[in-house]
Amino acid sequence: MPYPMKYWLRLPLSGGSAWKAVTRAWIAMSSYVIMPASAMTRRMKIKLIDFGVPEDRRPFRPHGNDVGADVYIPYDCTLQPGRIAKVPLGLGIEVPGGYAGYVFPRASMAEKGLVCELPPVDSGYREEIHAIISNISSQTQELSKGSRVGQLVIPRLSADFVSELGKQRGTDGF
Template identity: 35%
Template structure:
């Protein structure tokens, strides 16, 4: 599938799959200088890119496991949603979960973009839902083991 990508900044780097079987393409920070993120702080990191996700698909922006594990940095909203009609710059709000200041360098891989098809549901109001074995149980009701 071809996805048009517009560079909004000359230093922007196109999304790249790190391996042949990777589901997510890496998104890189498009910065003029390093950006520091204090513990408990969220900073919006630009990519310098806009994309044209095809109709019937959605771009999902996930954190990178190494960034979260090694540096305590993860997207503040956990998963970003890029709708097919959005044409603005892709940005990632990185949150510092740790106790030390973290620095994001220009060109550093900050997130990954996964493009998947989706279905649009028709929501219909009702007074009754069908019964299931689970019922209304939630929030840990099925146990931990």
């Protein structure tokens, strides 16, 4: 057995005992590497550039396993229906090559009709970051100073854009 039992993939199995035996055998022989969660978590340090953000309003991950860090609005803002606000966050970031930063919408704001647009913060950008907030509701929305307006997420991006892929794909897709 290549991995201790506690790291094996466990699925709810249905059907007869023969189905369970076949499924367990397939899981044990599969080519997937099953690792403990602690082996998959890596922290990356991102340098903040201060554009006037107060110490208590810097990006903050409330829980250690959160993907995004909360970002805050620095002043009161009223957003009319169908309007867009470009809200400076008082900070910049130095994103390493191969990564980009995005201010994702918070679920509590999105359910009110306030969503953050997702322009990327590229690795070479060193200016102040803004949250681009759209009011897609039919009501005027009030944002209070110090409210969490989004979550700063920094995913790794990997893509090569080519003119030829080498293999012709079918035309039956959408």
